[in-house]
Amino acid sequence: DEPPQETEIRQLDEDTVARIAAGEVVERPASAVKELVENSLDADADSVDVTVEEGGTELIRVADDGRGMGEADVRAAVREHTTSKIDGLEDLESGVATLGFRGEALHTIGSVSRVTICSRPRGDAGAGTELVYEGGEVTGVEPTGCPEGTIVEVEDLFYNTPARRKFLKTTATEFAHVNRVVTRYALANPDVAVSLTHDGREVFATTGQGDLQAAVMAVYGREVASAMIPVEAEGDDLPPGPLESVSGLVSHPETNRSSPEYLATYVNGRAVTADAVREGIMGAYGAQLGGDRYPFVTLFLEVPGEAVDVNVHPRKREVRFDDDDSVRRQVDAAVESALLEHGLLRSRAPRG
Numbered sequence: 001d002e003p004p005q006e007t008e009i010r011q012l013d014e015d016t017v018a019r020i021a022a023g024e025v026v027e028r029p030a031s032a033v034k035e036l037v038e039n040s041l042d043a044d045a046d047s048v049d050v051t052v053e054e055g056g057t058e059l060i061r062v063a064d065d066g067r068g069m070g071e072a073d074v075r076a077a078v079r080e081h082t083t084s085k086i087d088g089l090e091d092l093e094s095g096v097a098t099l100g101f102r103g104e105a106l107h108t109i110g111s112v113s114r115v116t117i118c119s120r121p122r123g124d125a126g127a128g129t130e131l132v133y134e135g136g137e138v139t140g141v142e143p144t145g146c147p148e149g150t151i152v153e154v155e156d157l158f159y160n161t162p163a164r165r166k167f168l169k170t171t172a173t174e175f176a177h178v179n180r181v182v183t184r185y186a187l188a189n190p191d192v193a194v195s196l197t198h199d200g201r202e203v204f205a206t207t208g209q210g211d212l213q214a215a216v217m218a219v220y221g222r223e224v225a226s227a228m229i230p231v232e233a234e235g236d237d238l239p240p241g242p243l244e245s246v247s248g249l250v251s252h253p254e255t256n257r258s259s260p261e262y263l264a265t266y267v268n269g270r271a272v273t274a275d276a277v278r279e280g281i282m283g284a285y286g287a288q289l290g291g292d293r294y295p296f297v298t299l300f301l302e303v304p305g306e307a308v309d310v311n312v313h314p315r316k317r318e319v320r321f322d323d324d325d326s327v328r329r330q331v332d333a334a335v336e337s338a339l340l341e342h343g344l345l346r347s348r349a350p351r352g
């Protein structure tokens with residue numbers, strides 16, 4: 001063996017590595033909210049209540065009535081790379097049904113904040129477990145009265161990463177991101193009662209008993225809901241391409257906004273964006289929308305797993321299809337025929 005030589009290259013300590021990794025998973029409060037809501041949905045919750053303070057920078061609380069966790073599970077949940085959702089790569093290749101599977105969210109959120117988990121398994125007669133995890137360490141575990149299900153509180157996000165904290169935007173902007181995340185899950189899960197409260201004010205609450213139309217009403221209000229028409233195209237209704245079906249609700253052209261933020265699109269149940277999908281939607285409305293105006297859209301696309309890669313990186317919201325052109329045409333055709341059927345297009349625009 002060579003004798004050790006002087007070098008400038010050194011190994012970072014674990015704590016530093018963890019905080020760098022955390023910065024990639026948790027960019028802002030909305031990213032933590034996304035992870036926690038996904039965990040609640042994966043736990044089969046019928047209700048998910050999200051409460052945030054100051055845009056989520058001071059407090060994020062996600063309470064669900066899902067499966068819950070016993071003490072051993074709560075302890076395991078915050079460890080690095082711990083998940084109950086997959087066993088190995090084989091499971092990934094056969095397609096994952098759960099929203100999470102990397103087993104890193106709770107661990108990393110807890111390395112840049114103070115996390116308190118209160119959980120009790122469904123139907124368990126015991127009290128429940130409260131675990132406090134801060135700066136990457138478990139600082140307390142005790143039996144505590146918890147409702148069935150799980151409550152996760154995240155306080156003082158980025159308290160130990162001042163640079164990241166400094167880059168947070170205003171409360172209004174951070175809350176807008178949180179709102180968009182929770183809205184997307186509420187629309188995709190009309191059978192789950194999802195609520196969002198900001199600084200003590202309830203922003204919306206879905207009943208969990210309704211269909212998509214009811215969820216749109218709860219989230220966007222009566223006026224928008226009454227301007228929505230159904231899109232329902234599958235198989236031979238669609239031009240050739242990878243999409244098996246396109247369904248959901250789209251607004252009358254005159255019910256529009258100046259931001260694309262209300263285009264909520266899902267591929268195989270995951271909230272994602274794709275240029276081809278957006279272009280297909282906008283193409284269908286064509287000149288019916290003024291420049292830089294966007295409709296309200298909640299659209300679910302089903303595609304065989306091999307035509308799209310959504311699982312590789314769950315944090316990436318942007319997906320690509322093998323065949324973007326066909327996807328664009330399929331979405332365009334599905335939305336256009338819904339608009340035509342409702343007499344909402346003046347004429348069929350020539351397209352090339």
Ligand code: ADP
Binds near residue numbers: 040
């Ligand atoms: P992942 O979701 O990728 O598995 P997480 O760090 O988000 O990783 O969660 C780790 C584990 O903790 C999950 O696999 C799950 O078993 C458990 N868990 C997390 N949140 C909840 C919850 N709200 N209800 C029940 N179990 C949960």
Ligand code: MG
Binds near residue numbers: 039100
């Ligand atoms: Mg998760």
